[in-house]
Every structure is written in C-alpha cells, then in structure tokens.
Amino acid sequence: MSKGNEITRRGFMTRVGQGLVAANVTGMLLKDASAQLVVPEPPGKKLGWAIVGLGSLSIHQILPAFAQCEKSKVVALVSGHPDKAAKLALRYGVNQKNIYNYQNYDSLKDNPEVDIIYIVLPNGMHCEYTVRGLQAGKHVLSEKPMANTPAECQQMIDAGRKANRKLMVAYRCRYEPYNQEAIRVARSNELGKTKVILADAGFNMSDPNQWRLKKDLAGGGSLMDIGIYALQAARYLTGEEPAEVNAMMYSTPGDPRFKEVEEAINFQLRFPSGILANCTSSYGYAWQSHYRVVKSEGWLEMDPATAYSGLRMRVHQGNMIEEKDLPVVDHFAAEMEHMSGCVMENKEPLTPGEEGLRDLTIMKALYEAAKTGRTVKL
Amino acid sequence: MSKGNEITRRGFMTRVGQGLVAANVTGMLLKDASAQLVVPEPPGKKLGWAIVGLGSLSIHQILPAFAQCEKSKVVALVSGHPDKAAKLALRYGVNQKNIYNYQNYDSLKDNPEVDIIYIVLPNGMHCEYTVRGLQAGKHVLSEKPMANTPAECQQMIDAGRKANRKLMVAYRCRYEPYNQEAIRVARSNELGKTKVILADAGFNMSDPNQWRLKKDLAGGGSLMDIGIYALQAARYLTGEEPAEVNAMMYSTPGDPRFKEVEEAINFQLRFPSGILANCTSSYGYAWQSHYRVVKSEGWLEMDPATAYSGLRMRVHQGNMIEEKDLPVVDHFAAEMEHMSGCVMENKEPLTPGEEGLRDLTIMKALYEAAKTGRTVKL
Numbered sequence: 142m143s144k145g146n147e148i149t150r151r152g153f154m155t156r157v158g159q160g161l162v163a164a165n166v167t168g169m170l171l172k173d174a175s176a177q178l179v180v181p182e183p184p185g186k187k188l189g190w191a192i193v194g195l196g197s198l199s200i201h202q203i204l205p206a207f208a209q210c211e212k213s214k215v216v217a218l219v220s221g222h223p224d225k226a227a228k229l230a231l232r233y234g235v236n237q238k239n240i241y242n243y244q245n246y247d248s249l250k251d252n253p254e255v256d257i258i259y260i261v262l263p264n265g266m267h268c269e270y271t272v273r274g275l276q277a278g279k280h281v282l283s284e285k286p287m288a289n290t291p292a293e294c295q296q297m298i299d300a301g302r303k304a305n306r307k308l309m310v311a312y313r314c315r316y317e318p319y320n321q322e323a324i325r326v327a328r329s330n331e332l333g334k335t336k337v338i339l340a341d342a343g344f345n346m347s348d349p350n351q352w353r354l355k356k357d358l359a360g361g362g363s364l365m366d367i368g369i370y371a372l373q374a375a376r377y378l379t380g381e382e383p384a385e386v387n388a389m390m391y392s393t394p395g396d397p398r399f400k401e402v403e404e405a406i407n408f409q410l411r412f413p414s415g416i417l418a419n420c421t422s423s424y425g426y427a428w429q430s431h432y433r434v435v436k437s438e439g440w441l442e443m444d445p446a447t448a449y450s451g452l453r454m455r456v457h458q459g460n461m462i463e464e465k466d467l468p469v470v471d472h473f474a475a476e477m478e479h480m481s482g483c484v485m486e487n488k489e490p491l492t493p494g495e496e497g498l499r500d501l502t503i504m505k506a507l508y509e510a511a512k513t514g515r516t517v518k519l
Numbered sequence: 520m521s522k523g524n525e526i527t528r529r530g531f532m533t534r535v536g537q538g539l540v541a542a543n544v545t546g547m548l549l550k551d552a553s554a555q556l557v558v559p560e561p562p563g564k565k566l567g568w569a570i571v572g573l574g575s576l577s578i579h580q581i582l583p584a585f586a587q588c589e590k591s592k593v594v595a596l597v598s599g600h601p602d603k604a605a606k607l608a609l610r611y612g613v614n615q616k617n618i619y620n621y622q623n624y625d626s627l628k629d630n631p632e633v634d635i636i637y638i639v640l641p642n643g644m645h646c647e648y649t650v651r652g653l654q655a656g657k658h659v660l661s662e663k664p665m666a667n668t669p670a671e672c673q674q675m676i677d678a679g680r681k682a683n684r685k686l687m688v689a690y691r692c693r694y695e696p697y698n699q700e701a702i703r704v705a706r707s708n709e710l711g712k713t714k715v716i717l718a719d720a721g722f723n724m725s726d727p728n729q730w731r732l733k734k735d736l737a738g739g740g741s742l743m744d745i746g747i748y749a750l751q752a753a754r755y756l757t758g759e760e761p762a763e764v765n766a767m768m769y770s771t772p773g774d775p776r777f778k779e780v781e782e783a784i785n786f787q788l789r790f791p792s793g794i795l796a797n798c799t800s801s802y803g804y805a806w807q808s809h810y811r812v813v814k815s816e817g818w819l820e821m822d823p824a825t826a827y828s829g830l831r832m833r834v835h836q837g838n839m840i841e842e843k844d845l846p847v848v849d850h851f852a853a854e855m856e857h858m859s860g861c862v863m864e865n866k867e868p869l870t871p872g873e874e875g876l877r878d879l880t881i882m883k884a885l886y887e888a889a890k891t892g893r894t895v896k897l
Contacts, residue, residue, distance in 0.1 A: 336783065336804040339719065339797075345711075345815055387765040389894075391793050405714065407795045409785050415769050417785045419717075419797045426714040426813040427835070435804040437723055457805070516767075516892030 188481045189216035189254045191241070191279070193270055194261035195225055198284070202449060202473050203261060204233050209474035212481035216254045219246055246270070250277035257480060259311075260284060263358040264365060268293035271308070272300040280307040282480050286369050287497025289360030291505060294498035301494060309480050309490035310497035312373060316475035318467040319443060319452040320377070323434065326441050327378040332458055333437030335416050338378055340371035340432040342447065343405070343423035349398045354424075362392075362402030364504055368422025370447045372500060372507075374432045375410055375418035383410035383418075383503060385518045388511035393425060408507050566859045567594035567632045569619070569657070571648055572639040573603055576662070580827060580851050581639060582611050587852035590859035594632045597624055624648070628655035635858060637689075638662060641736040642743060646671035649686070650678040658685040660858050664747050665875025667738030669883060672876035679872060687858050687868035688875035690751060694853035696845040697821060697830040698755070701812065704819050705756040710836055711815030713794050716756055718749035718810040720825065721783070721801035727776045732802075740770075740780030742882055746800025748825045750878060750885075752810045753788055753796035761788035761796075761881060763896045766889035771803060786885050 190213055192199050207215045217239040220226040226240045241249060249255055258274040260267050260283040268288045274281045281301070287294045287310045301308035314320040327335050343363055352358040353366050364372075376382065388408040392399035405423035412418070421429070430445035439458035445451060449472060454465045483490045503519065510517040568591055570577050585593045595617035598604040604618045619627060627633055636652040638645050638661040646666045652659045659679070665672050665688045679686035692698040705713050721741055730736040731744050742750075754760065766786040770777035783801035790796070799807070808823035817836035823829060827850060832843045861868045881897065888895040 333723075333805070336801060337719075337785070337799050339717065339799065341715075341717065341813070385767075385892075387767060387787065387892075389763075389765060389787050389789050389795055391789070391795055393793060405795060407715070407787050407797045409765065409767050409787065409797075411767050411769070415771060417767055417769055417783060417799070419785045419787075419799055421715050421717065421795070421797055421813075423714060423813075426815060427711070427817045429813060429818070435719075435799075435801075435807060437804060439805045440807070514763075514765075514894030 187212055187214040188256040188484055189214060190477065191215075191217035191219055191239075191249060191255045191258045192261060193219040193246075193258055193274075194263075194266075195220040195222065195229060196261065199261045200229065203259065203477075204229060206471045206473035206477065207233065209471045210478055210481075212485065213257075213474075213477045217241060217249070217252065219243070219249075247273055247277055249274070249279060255279055256484060257282060257307075259477070263352045264360045265289050265358040268297055271297045275300040275304040275306050275308065278304065278306065280309075280480070280484050282309045282311055282477070283494075283497070284311045285497065285500075286360065286365050286504070287494065287501060289357075289365075291498055291501045294494060294501050298494040298498060307480070307484055307490060308494040309476075309483070310492050310494065311476055312492040312496065313472035313476045314370070314373065314447050315377060315492055316479050317452075317470050317472045319454055320374075320446070322465065322467055323432075323441055323443055323446075323454065324377055324380075326456070327434045327436075328380050331436075332439035332441065332456070335379065335434055335436050337435040338375045338410075338416060338418040338420075338432065339435065340374040340418065340420045340446075341422075341429040342367045342370040342374075342431075343421065343426055344428040345426060346398055346424040351398075354398055354400075354402055356401040359402060361504070361508065362399065362404060362406075363422045363424040364403065364406045364507060367424070368406060368408075368420070369500055369504070370430070371420035371422055371432070372408075372410075372503060374446065375412075375420060376499075376503075378432070378434055379412050379414070379416050379418075381412040381414060381416070382499065383519055384413050385411045385516050386503065386506050386510050387516050388507045390508075390511040396425075398424065403511075406507060406511060408510070410503075564863075565590055565592040566634040566862060567592060568855065569593075569595035569597060569617075569627060569633045569636045570639060571597040571624075571636055571652075572641075572644075573598040573600065573607060574639065577639045578607065581637065581855075582607060584849045584851035584855065585611065587849045588856055588859075590863065591635075591852075591855045595619060595627070595630065597621070597627075597636075625651055625655055627652070627657060633657060634862060635660060635685075637855070641730045642738045643667050643736040646675055649675045653678040653682040653684050653686065656682065656684065658687075658858070658862050660687045660689055660855070661872075661875070662689045663875065663878075664738065664743050664882070665872065665879060667735075667743075669876055669879045672872060672879050676872040676876060685858070685862055685868060686872040687854075687861070688870050688872065689854055690870040690874065691850035691854045692748070692751065692825050693755060693870055694857050695830075695848050695850045697832055698752075698824070700843065700845055701810075701819055701821055701824075701832065702755055702758075704834070705812045705814075706758050709814075710817035710819065710834070713757065713812055713814050715813040716753045716788075716794060716796040716810065717798075717813065718752040718796065718824075719799045719807040720745045720748040720752075720809075721799065721804055722806040723804060724776055724802040729776075732776055732778075732780055734779040737780060739882070739886065740777065740782060740784075741800045741802040742781065742784045742786075742885060745802070746784060746786075746798070747878055747882070748808070749798035749800055749810070750786075750788075750881060752824065753790075753798060754877070754881075756810070756812055757790050757792070757794050757796075759790040759792060759794065760877065761897055762791050763789045763894050764881065764884050764888050765894050766885045768886075768889040774803075776802065781889075784885060784889060786888070788881075
C-alpha cells in the first residue's frame, strides 16, 4: 500500500546477517564475509587494559568487545567479587595474578602490562577511581556520565594533566558509523539547514533497588544515566553548545523507584545558531532511543539511535523516504580502539574529560531550570 | 532484514486502494467496494451550508467534501471575488442568487435555505463574521484557530448563546478514525500508562506574502496556524488541560517571512496527572505532522498524524511493531456531518467555542512563557 511515500534502501555495504558482518574497526570492511575470510592477527603491539567493575556492561558488552580489537587487549580485572573475577579471567585469558580488588587497586602502578584503565563503576565512584588510576600512571577511559558533578569532572581533568596521562569519556556513539553519518548530514547543507533537534532517551526501570536510583551513586535520575544520550545527540548533531535551557521534571508520587532521584525530565535547548532542541528522558516510559534532525528541506531520523546494535536511519525528503544501511561495528570496540590509538600516537581523544564536564555543567543547569521554572543561561 | 523488530499489519477494514475505500461517514463502511455497490441517496433532509471565503481550503477540501455528506449540502457562497464564486457555484450546483459578498453578508438572515455558515476566512476575521453570522440567526462552524485572541473567542461564544445558535470550531482531527483510535489507546490502559506526549507540526512556508505571516490577519505565527495541531494533540490524547507551560521561540534574523510573526516555537506542557508533553511548531522546517504517545509499556506513533489524508499509525510493544489500518474518511465531510447532526438533534458539538477558547488561552500563555523565560501557570 502506498501512502504517498516511497521507500528506498541504500546499502553502503552488504549486510550479511547482523552476526556475520565483519566489523573490523581498524577500517577494513568485508563486503562479503563468506567470500573473503580474513584471519585476525594474534596479539602483537596491543595496549593492555584493566577493566574496573564487573557488572552487566563489562560482562555483556566490554569484555566480549576485545575480540574485535587490533590495538587493545584485556590484561587485568578489578572487582570486589574474586570468584566472578577469576571466572571471567579464565574466559578472557587474563592472568590470575592480574586480578585486583578495590583495596589493592593503587598497586596497578607496579604492573607494566596495564596501559589503560576503563572505569565501569557507578557514577559516584568515577571521580575517585579515575583520579587514583591517573595517579598510578595509567591512562583512563571513564564511563558516562563522567561523574556526579562538574566539580568532580574538573578534579579528574586536573589529575590527568598533572599525571600527563590521557583521560577520555566513553561516549561510544561518537565512534560508530550511524551516528557519525547523522552528524555529517546534520552539520552539512544536505536537506537544507538544521532547524530543530528532537531527541528522546529512556526506559522503564524495572528494579527499584538499582544503584542508578541512589542519589549518591548515580548523581541524579534518568537524566544522568540515559537522558545524557539525548543531550549528547543535540550537542553532537549541531556541533554547538546550548546558550540557554528550559526543563520540567516529574516523578510519580509514591513510586518506590523515585525516592531519591527524578523519574523524568523534559528539556529544551537553544543553540547560538538558532537551532532549538526538544528532548525527553525517563525511567518510567517504554524504551526510547530516538532522534530526529528536522532541517529546512527534509529530515533525518534515527530509531533506534543509540542502542548497542540494530541502529536504523531514515532520511525523508519530498515524498521519498530513504533507509540507509551503514557498516555495523561494535561500539565498545570502536571507542576502546580510539583510546588505544590516542595513547599510541599521543593524540587528544575525540571525547576528552572536557567533553564530559560540558555535559555535567548543562545537566546541572537543566536541574536548576526545572526547579526554578526559569530559563537558565549558560 | 530484521532489526530486532517485526512488523505486522492489522486491517480494521480492507483498504481497496485509497481512492476506492468507501468512506461513508454516516457509519456504514464497505468491506469491499467492488462486491457491494451502495448508491448514495439523493438530497433529502440535508441542512444548507454557506461557505464564507473561497481560498485554497474551500476550493480543494471543503467544497468537494459535500459529495461525501448525507446531512449537509452547500447552498450558498460568500466571497469578495464574484467571478470565482460564480464558477464554483456552477460546479457545485449552488443557485447563483445565493452568492453573497462581504457587504451583503448580513442579508443571509433572509435566506431560509442557509442553516449553517462555515467561516473559512483569515483568523483575524473569524470573530467578526462569526458574530454577524450568529446574529443573522445561523449556526456557525469556524475554522481553527477560532480567533486571534481569547477575548474574541469569548465574544463569539457570547454571541452564540445570545442568538441560541450552535458554535463549533473545525478541529477536523477529532472526527476521523485514526486520531479517535489514538485517543482511545492513549486514554486507556493499553500499553500501560501515558507518560509523555511528543507532537510536532509545521512546514516550510514558501510564500513571504501569505496572510498567515501578517500579525493582524493571523494573530501570530506558526503556533496559531500549525502548532495548534500539536497543542490539540497533547490535549485530546491526554483528555486533560495543561497546568503549566514553558516555551522558546525563534525567528531567523533578516528572513522576510518573519517580520511580524514568529517562525518557530518549541513548547512544553505539564498535565495534572503528571503527563509531560514536548511540542514543536515551525514555518521554517520541512513538513512535520507527527505525534508519539509514550506509555509505560509501549508507544503509539502517528506519522503523518494530522494530514488531510494518508495517516499512518504504528504501535510498538516489546519487539513488535504493529501498523494499524483504520477506515479512511474525508475529514471535512466528517466534521460538517457532525455539525449538521448537532443542529438537527439540538446537541452540543464535540468541539464547541469553549474548546477554541481553551487553545487560544494556552497559546497566549505559551507566547508569554517564551517572552519572559518563565514557566507560566494556567
């Protein structure tokens, strides 16, 4: 049935079933995995990584991602659960002597196998373990949000400078092709001039005992954990910093999940060029991972926009809708490879500590706008 | 290619090509137009309508829609262009003696063939011609927005009461099945509880000399003409009135289209139940006609949501996306039939003058919020 729109698909590469797509993040893409089998090199000049915090993200995303890396290998684990660490060490070929806990964490400084530390702890612990990691002479990749407050972010940045070590924030979407293509289109004259960004990120939090619902561990509610994706999208799609913000918050009265942190926050951003953004973030609604770049002559939509996999991009112009197929990469492998590359070549990461600080500063302004009912200028 | 979602289609009726779908707005729907040919009745007890203002909307939408009506027929035309009126009268079987202009408009009171007047003039003329129509003893359907200001709306409501005549605002989306089904789902427990409404309405205005860009004729910019769809959607999907609002406006500096009225306004609404809405409206971006009802367990999306035809509804739950096919009706026929029915049965229209006044009151608050940078309570 035609509704006045025709849909086309443009394949930038052949998608050979999601699992089979060769996602060699060093840049070489396989057009057809069955026709051309490339055997990855054994570990050569790879930098050694220590993973700090063995929760779901480490177990299900980060540790498996090393299989996709050419510059990065996991060589150490830091955990408060020795049994879990021992099991994962066996699975990923980590020497049992390289299992650390939070007491002997600082002795990482004596382990030359470790070049980079990846902080995958609750937000409220990022600052302390990043600073200690930098003081141990290691480079640090911290999960997002960078910390609970702008002041903590500044401490982390200062520690990196003092130690002369790299500090990067794990904004994985900046390192994968769909979001990179969306950025390119949004900032170009394709489809005209960008006028409005719509971005929505959230999910229905099922576990009322999650650390993400504790103020001291999470720093805040849905905004800190998931709304940050909508904020990031508005910023990276425009390439600008917001000049002023509005916000409205909501938490369901009596809901045991939202005793300490907000359920939802809807926010608006005004960018210097005149682009306006409307964003939502919630721990109370069904999973949303969406943005739409509305330009003067057409629009680009990503839905899902920031999921670990299965991203979809549609471009609308006139009566045509085009779905773009782009290379599928492992986001975590891509960000870790970027970090290793920056260390190897002594380059500044694309998303350094300063980038995390900017988000925390804006999020603080969003909370202030919501609380005061006033537009907050930045 | 599967992206983790499966798409199904549920046909509430067989769509036999859009042109063939039998859209009998009296309620009888043909499952298969080719199998069962129903010959419409000749004009019997139909109410007589006068169309005031013969612009694009009257010519391309309203006059053709009478062919779909069982209770409504066009019997008079009011225009400042006698040639255009004469030509249209011939086409639609209107007696040439029933062509009026703006000077002799009040003499409609002496024409018993006319029961209902449909005001299709620029916004700034709605109040005067509605009041004069009511004073002529006719019932009045006014296009949206109802008028330029809440004060004008109140004058129109008062005139209707004094004359004991019906007054309705032409919110056509309330009378067609897609939006009605969206309302049903949004206000039900299907997909859980409604948490957030996203709504976007606008287009790139091509003609800088359009009356919609003149403050006195239009009352305001994109919000008055097209943003009102987003505001209406947020209100009818929740069935609530907003308690407070935020807004940000923007007009491209130096753009000749936006000397008198705003280009764009992004706005936020908070409803008493806790539902938050994020809406956008623009005369500067590519055509948007979209809303998403985000509930706790899934979401419903309409895109386009408020176009004259070709509406699409998708319902997301878990990993499933369902596209719903509903009966396609002519929106203008549906609203006119509702009005005629209300007059025949002496019932209050679903969208009376008071509904138009509510939108104007909220829009005034939105402009105030944008100008002051403060949350405005209603």
